[in-house]
Amino acid sequence: GIPMLTTMGLAAAGAVIVGVLIALTLVPALLGFWPNAVLSRRSRKHGRITEGGANNGGSRWARFVLRRPLPVLLLSVMGLGTLAVPVMDLQLGMPGAEAKPTSTTERRAYDDLAKGFGPGFNGPLTIVVDAKAAANPKTAVTTIEKKIKATDGIVSLSPARFNTAGDTAVFSAVPSTAPTDTKTQDLVKTIRNERPATEASTHAEFEVTGTTALNIDVAHKTQNALIPYLIVVVGLAILLLMVVFRSLLVPIKAAVGFLLSVLAALGSVVAVFQWGWLASLLGVETTGPIMSMMPIFLVGIVFGLAMDYEVFLVARMREAYVHGDSPSQAIQSGFRHSARVVVAAALIMMAVFSGFIGADESMIKMIGFGLATAVMFDAFIVRMAFVPAALALLGKAAWWIPHRLDRILPKVDIEGQALTHQSAIAPAHNDPTTREPARI
Missing domain, CATH: 1.20.5 (Single alpha-helices involved in coiled-coils or other helix-helix interfaces)
Structure with missing residues (x-):
């Protein structure tokens, strides 16, 4: 929407x-x-x-995880879970001129206006009144003006301006707090909650709009859409991975790992850009709410990359397991052949996203930092530690799928399991001692 x-x-x-x-x-x-x-x-x-050597860095790391899967799993989950804690204090908004560097003219003008007229002067609320149904439009507009001016948090109103017909008016209300302040959000909510009673008494309708109210509405709508968005994206991914890997637990494990990496990255963004931790090292001069679109960007882009890394690693493990390797041998095989691909791909994307951190714009800097940290967490903690540790603890159960579900899912034989089965039974058909006489 x-x-x-x-x-x-x-x-x-x-x-x-x-x-x-x-x-x-x-x-x-x-x-x-x-x-x-x-x-x-x-x-x-x-x-x-x-073939590559059987003892490269990927296989050595896999053997390390296989020797101690439980500690590796607990450390990875606890580490990412700790980084995700700041998400509980997530505040969404659209940073404006107050988030720009102090060297810019926009920021200096914002500061001067805030000092001279109050912080709310930079983000006035626009009130539009439709008084066509009122017996006396001007009286109705005046009543609405008085009601809004009496609201706690409003410091001044501009004179109402009417259209030519005199039945529609617009005026501005200046809050006492800054546009991105949570008190301003509460003020807009209060005015809208009191609107039905005011409209009933005046027979005139009014709306609260303007840049400040618009940004509040976008943040609210984005926050409400995040959970359904996650359910749809992650749910479809689980179904697709079930088809690819013929497993029930592997897709669920992939989804859990993705959520851990995304939440940890979003928590890091909150800690730096909202709380101000290590903000000076990244050149962040002013902290404030997180850009409204940031969670959507983070989930969408990182999800695609995370599933790529998952397929790179686990598809090779699945292939080795289908062709006769034990679960632990399959994990080593997957890391021996695919770990370097995942590491190289992650380093490339981290380098690209890290380049945005040097931008002057706070929003671009935030996007670059969030995406770079998310890729780092997903590739080097989730895929390199959480995934092999979880698969090692699950053993053969990782590749189990209910028989009824297996029959329902479409057959996508990526590993060539059917070809292996055919080649195994082919000698029996070609052996003249076991072949039955041909029947016509």
């Missing part, structure tokens, strides 16, 4: 669709012209692809 988010979501989804189409068409076509371009020099020289 927020047009800006709708536009961004459609554009991002369209970009992903184009990327998938390119990966499925243009990339294979280019590899057809240069088939050896993706191979290492050793592979091109020997004419075959050589």
